[in-house]
Amino acid sequence: MPSSKPEPSIRPDPTNRPTPPEAPELIWLRPERTGRGPRPAHSRDSIAAAAIGIADTEGLDAASMRRVAAALGAGTMSLYNYVPKKEHLLDLMLDAVAAEYRLPPEPSGDVRADLTDLAHQQLAIFRRHPWAPALVLARPGIGPNALRYTDHFLAVTAPTGLGGGLRMEAMALFNGFVCQFAQYEQTAAAGAKWQAEMVGYLGQAAASGEYPHLAQAFATAGPPADPDQAFDRTLNRVISAILAPTEEG
Amino acid sequence: MPSSKPEPSIRPDPTNRPTPPEAPELIWLRPERTGRGPRPAHSRDSIAAAAIGIADTEGLDAASMRRVAAALGAGTMSLYNYVPKKEHLLDLMLDAVAAEYRLPPEPSGDVRADLTDLAHQQLAIFRRHPWAPALVLARPGIGPNALRYTDHFLAVTAPTGLGGGLRMEAMALFNGFVCQFAQYEQTAAAGAKWQAEMVGYLGQAAASGEYPHLAQAFATAGPPADPDQAFDRTLNRVISAILAPTEEG
DNA sequence: CTTCTCTAGGTACAGCGTACGTAGAAGCTC
DNA sequence: GAGCTTCTACGTACGCTGTACCTAGAGAAG
Numbered sequence: 001m002p003s004s005k006p007e008p009s010i011r012p013d014p015t016n017r018p019t020p021p022e023a024p025e026l027i028w029l030r031p032e033r034t035g036r037g038p039r040p041a042h043s044r045d046s047i048a049a050a051a052i053g054i055a056d057t058e059g060l061d062a063a064s065m066r067r068v069a070a071a072l073g074a075g076t077m078s079l080y081n082y083v084p085k086k087e088h089l090l091d092l093m094l095d096a097v098a099a100e101y102r103l104p105p106e107p108s109g110d111v112r113a114d115l116t117d118l119a120h121q122q123l124a125i126f127r128r129h130p131w132a133p134a135l136v137l138a139r140p141g142i143g144p145n146a147l148r149y150t151d152h153f154l155a156v157t158a159p160t161g162l163g164g165g166l167r168m169e170a171m172a173l174f175n176g177f178v179c180q181f182a183q184y185e186q187t188a189a190a191g192a193k194w195q196a197e198m199v200g201y202l203g204q205a206a207a208s209g210e211y212p213h214l215a216q217a218f219a220t221a222g223p224p225a226d227p228d229q230a231f232d233r234t235l236n237r238v239i240s241a242i243l244a245p246t247e248e249g
Numbered sequence: 250m251p252s253s254k255p256e257p258s259i260r261p262d263p264t265n266r267p268t269p270p271e272a273p274e275l276i277w278l279r280p281e282r283t284g285r286g287p288r289p290a291h292s293r294d295s296i297a298a299a300a301i302g303i304a305d306t307e308g309l310d311a312a313s314m315r316r317v318a319a320a321l322g323a324g325t326m327s328l329y330n331y332v333p334k335k336e337h338l339l340d341l342m343l344d345a346v347a348a349e350y351r352l353p354p355e356p357s358g359d360v361r362a363d364l365t366d367l368a369h370q371q372l373a374i375f376r377r378h379p380w381a382p383a384l385v386l387a388r389p390g391i392g393p394n395a396l397r398y399t400d401h402f403l404a405v406t407a408p409t410g411l412g413g414g415l416r417m418e419a420m421a422l423f424n425g426f427v428c429q430f431a432q433y434e435q436t437a438a439a440g441a442k443w444q445a446e447m448v449g450y451l452g453q454a455a456a457s458g459e460y461p462h463l464a465q466a467f468a469t470a471g472p473p474a475d476p477d478q479a480f481d482r483t484l485n486r487v488i489s490a491i492l493a494p495t496e497e498g
Numbered sequence: 499c500t501t502c503t504c505t506a507g508g509t510a511c512a513g514c515g516t517a518c519g520t521a522g523a524a525g526c527t528c
Numbered sequence: 529g530a531g532c533t534t535c536t537a538c539g540t541a542c543g544c545t546g547t548a549c550c551t552a553g554a555g556a557a558g
Contacts, residue, residue: 026446037504038554064545075507077547086546137386137429140436142447147460154462164466165474169483176429177422180386184421187389197275198391211396213403217413225414234418241490286535287523313514324538326516335515 027088028143040082042072047082048096051089052129060131065089090135095143097132100125103152107159114156115239116232119178123231126182133183136175160243170242177238181231276337277392289331291321296331297345300338301378309380314338339384344392346381349374352397356405363405364488365481368427372480375431382432385424409492419491426487430480 024030032044050071055063065086069079083089101121107114126133135141153171154164162170188195206215273279281293299320304312314335318328332338350370356363375382384390391399399420406416437444455464 024446025443026450029446029450034504036502036556038506038556040505061545065547066545069507077508077549078506080547081505081507134387137432138383140433140447142450144454144459147454147463151460151463154466158462164468164470166482167466168470169479172429172433173426173483173487176425180421180425180429183386184389194274197273197278198389201275201278201391205393205396210393211400213407214396214400217403217416219413221413221417230418233415234422237490237493238422240493241486244486244489283535285525285533287525287537289536310514314516315514318538326518326539327537329516330536 023084027083027091030084041078042074042082044082044092045096047072047079047089048092051093052096055093055131056129060134063089063093063131087139090139091141091143094132094135094141095145097125097129098143098145098149100128101145101149101152103148107152107156109159111156111159111243112239115174115242116235118153118156119174119231119235122175122178123182126178127185130186133179133186136179137183157242174238174242177234181234185227272333276332276340279333290327291323291331293331293341294345296321296328296338297341300342301345304342304380305378309383312338312342312380336388339388340390340392343381343384343388343390344394346374346378347392347394347398349377350394350398350401352401356401356407358408360405360408360492361488364423364491365484367402367405368423368480368484371424371427372431375428376434379435382428382435385428386432406491423487423491426483430483434476 033040047068051063051068054067054071065079066076068089069076072079079089083092101118150168150171153174154167157167157170160167202214202218205211206218209215282289296317300312300317303316303320314328314332315325317338318325321328328338332341350367402420402423403413403416406419409416411419451463451467454460455467458464
């Protein structure tokens, strides 16, 4: 907000355009095309694809408005006709990625199996798009494809007998776990040097005597767990937590 | 990386300084003070406190190197003597916040009660520092205070009989849940307009017939749940998942 | 045809992280 | 104490970011 906008006393506004009544903040509420004027040279899908391509290969930070516009062969500011804010570009990217789910038309009937499949698909998607988990964790994000996923999750968990609200909470817990796991994998894989330092630091901390339980945990810990095994192990716990009967108290 | 550094052919280096052998990337491995030279005008603690003050009141983005330096009465670049990268400033902030835990010297013996207390403290901290959850979710972050927290968690969960590695996984799940919850609270509280649009959009999506289970969930959902109740409800499930015996298969 | 709305894209600005270099203070060795 | 060394403070400058604003011109609606 730069210096509160001087508000010029004379504002002729000869065009008398009625100040389009508050464009919605949510990009999914803005029509992609109104039908007037020249037809756009790009689409939301192509823009999202370009941005995802950059982010996949060079990291999320590389997917700047300039870079994405250049990848499309467009001028930087032209992008703002499609995407009023950078935030919205991220929304488009996330929803485009959510289109990668292969959701069966109907639940199989085995809740645990269906949820396990969903989690594995999600992890695979996050491994393909390393920038995604951070984004999902940061913002709710509700595009058409994300809604399709949500709908499927609700269908799958219908047999639990839980109400809609509780199943939404369960989904948040479920997604949160997968995101977090993927995110951790990414940061761990990112820097070998970082990881080596971390181990050294933790060892030193354990040796200091200040953190006895940490030291003991280190001592009793076996070899580093296989990531996929660790994922399934905790996933099973999460699913159990979801399936467990509501035990108040 | 600007044009790969011309590499001047003549590099006399009369001082013959031995190129300090790779300063560690992890800030906790760098000594705060080496003893030589003039004594610093600031400390890591005061820098973290200044940054936290700005971030608490104006948001994380406002806590730029320039702003923090100005708040300390220092020149911008002076900050880089204490904090070699912006990342490290974030590390300092997170660890300073982790100092707010009030951890009892010994576990009470009631695992569920201890974990519940820990979660409530964490949520309270995150409510005081709205920028914190996003940061915790984005990076592991291991300062002395975070280690104290970890040690306490390990102590509290010792009676479960789980090994060190499994208890670390449990902690990740536990922390992840609290972070995510706090994060969601923040984004929800941030924009009334955003929330209103979201509800409208979801309602419209439900009415479209494309998402039948979502529609049904909406229909059967009661009044919006009290946040604290929802937190405790899911927290209980998470704790149960942690305490459940390891059931392979 | 006229009118209006839309799109494309250039220019410009404030703010970001930070590389680099200089000046001088404070500790160590003699 | 002298002198060397190593640290701190900080100004300047660069490349990058998101994006406000403006001008042309394309093309549908009346």
